[in-house]
Amino acid sequence: MRSYRIAAIPADGIGIEVIDAGLEVLKVLEQRAGDFRLEVEHFPWGSAYYRKHGRLMDEDGLERLKKFDAIYFGAVGAPDVPDHVTLWGLRLPICQGFDQYANVRPTRVLPGLKSPLAGVGAGDLDWVIIRENSEGEYAGAGGRVHRGLPEEVGTEVAVFTRAGVRRIMRFAFELAQKRPRRLLTLITKSNAQRHGMVMWDEIFYDTARDFPDVRTDKELVDAATTRMVLKPGTLDVMVATNLHADILSDLAAALAGSLGVAPTANLNPERRFPSMFEPIHGSAFDITGMGIANPIASFWTASMMLEHLGEREASARLMAAIERVTAAGAPRTPDLGGTAATKDVTRAVCDALLGANV
Numbered sequence: 001m002r003s004y005r006i007a008a009i010p011a012d013g014i015g016i017e018v019i020d021a022g023l024e025v026l027k028v029l030e031q032r033a034g035d036f037r038l039e040v041e042h043f044p045w046g047s048a049y050y051r052k053h054g055r056l057m058d059e060d061g062l063e064r065l066k067k068f069d070a071i072y073f074g075a076v077g078a079p080d081v082p083d084h085v086t087l088w089g090l091r092l093p094i095c096q097g098f099d100q101y102a103n104v105r106p107t108r109v110l111p112g113l114k115s116p117l118a119g120v121g122a123g124d125l126d127w128v129i130i131r132e133n134s135e136g137e138y139a140g141a142g143g144r145v146h147r148g149l150p151e152e153v154g155t156e157v158a159v160f161t162r163a164g165v166r167r168i169m170r171f172a173f174e175l176a177q178k179r180p181r182r183l184l185t186l187i188t189k190s191n192a193q194r195h196g197m198v199m200w201d202e203i204f205y206d207t208a209r210d211f212p213d214v215r216t217d218k219e220l221v222d223a224a225t226t227r228m229v230l231k232p233g234t235l236d237v238m239v240a241t242n243l244h245a246d247i248l249s250d251l252a253a254a255l256a257g258s259l260g261v262a263p264t265a266n267l268n269p270e271r272r273f274p275s276m277f278e279p280i281h282g283s284a285f286d287i288t289g290m291g292i293a294n295p296i297a298s299f300w301t302a303s304m305m306l307e308h309l310g311e312r313e314a315s316a317r318l319m320a321a322i323e324r325v326t327a328a329g330a331p332r333t334p335d336l337g338g339t340a341a342t343k344d345v346t347r348a349v350c351d352a353l354l355g356a357n358v
Contacts, residue, residue: 002036004309007068007274011046011090013283014293015074021295021346022072022302025318028350029306033314041068045090047078056089062097065274070305073278074298079285088140091278095133096140098273100266101164102171103131103245104304105280107252107262110296111327113336115255117232125232127252128179130172131245133266135164136196138242158241160196162203169207171269172239176214179236186218187240187248200241225251253280260294260335261326263301265308277305291341294333296322299349321352 010019045057108126139159146152176184190197221244253262262280279297306315332338
């Protein structure tokens with residue numbers, strides 16, 4: 001029997017609730033398939049851990065995580081801990097420490113769900129946003145001097161390396177090449193950012209020469225937001241910097257119906273380190289503990305994790321179960337206009353997995 005070691009890091013807020021739900025669904029899927037096993041180890045890292053120990057994760061955390069095949073991550077962030085502390089204390093050290101440079105965020109309107117865009121339904125909005133995940137605006141370069149004085153200066157330096165940009169461009173082209181439309185849109189801001197982003201553009205077009213079967217176009221990031229809203233059918237795969245893709249993917253999720261359904265994969269494509277899979281929605285402390293968090297994003301994320309592990313049949317079976325539940329119209333959590341609880345949606349997906357035709 002095939003076996004995989006999974007590190008579960010629920011972390012904060014609804015991350016704890018949706019990762020629990022995801023693991024419940026994965027257990028049912030594992031039993032239904034019968035030919036693979038997930039060995040899950042839980043890690044209590046996050047804001048609560050920070051309050052006790054003064055750090056978000058153990059000092060040897062990355063070394064301990066190296067032995068796993070994948071990381072199943074919830075969300076990090078708490079009202080009483082500054083966001084830059086939580087993000088740079090847990091999620092970003094994992095992404096950067098394991099060179100998870102390709103952040104993949106698929107977005108589509110699932111069957112039965114409704115986009116806020118008039119006339120847009122399942123099949124009309126089907127995108128993948130590829131986010132450079134290791135450098136750019138989130139490289140961590142910069143600093144503050146003369147703290148507290150009137151002349152205090154804070155700098156945040158966007159770092160673009162030829163090696164870093166080239167590898168994300170190749171990844172994006174290779175993914176676009178596998179999709180039916182073979183269309184890749186470059187997201188840029190090179191009209192105003194005339195150094196790093198001009199290099200970003202140049203490397204894109206240089207890479208395009210190796211992929212003559214992929215159609216390309218270019219959009220400034222601000223114009224991309226209007227195109228996503230007004231002409232969603234003209235987009236397929238988008239490649240963008242760390243900051244730009246971070247923003248655009250939230251818009252994409254909202255246009256597909258809810259942040260509660262959007263998944264993310266943080267990939268080390270060369271598989272030198274484990275990759276990390278997480279729902280897009282964040283810790284959402286406004287609904288934490290209410291039992292109404294939408295677990296679909298964590299289920300879709302789990303499907304992406306299974307595909308990465310090579311369990312394509314199980315991945316497809318899980319997506320089919322998710323779509324069966326969304327197409328049925330109920331149960332739905334409040335973010336999708338329903339009144340169901342997290343456990344209701346979880347139970348429905350489990351039942352769908354156990355159904356004869358899934």
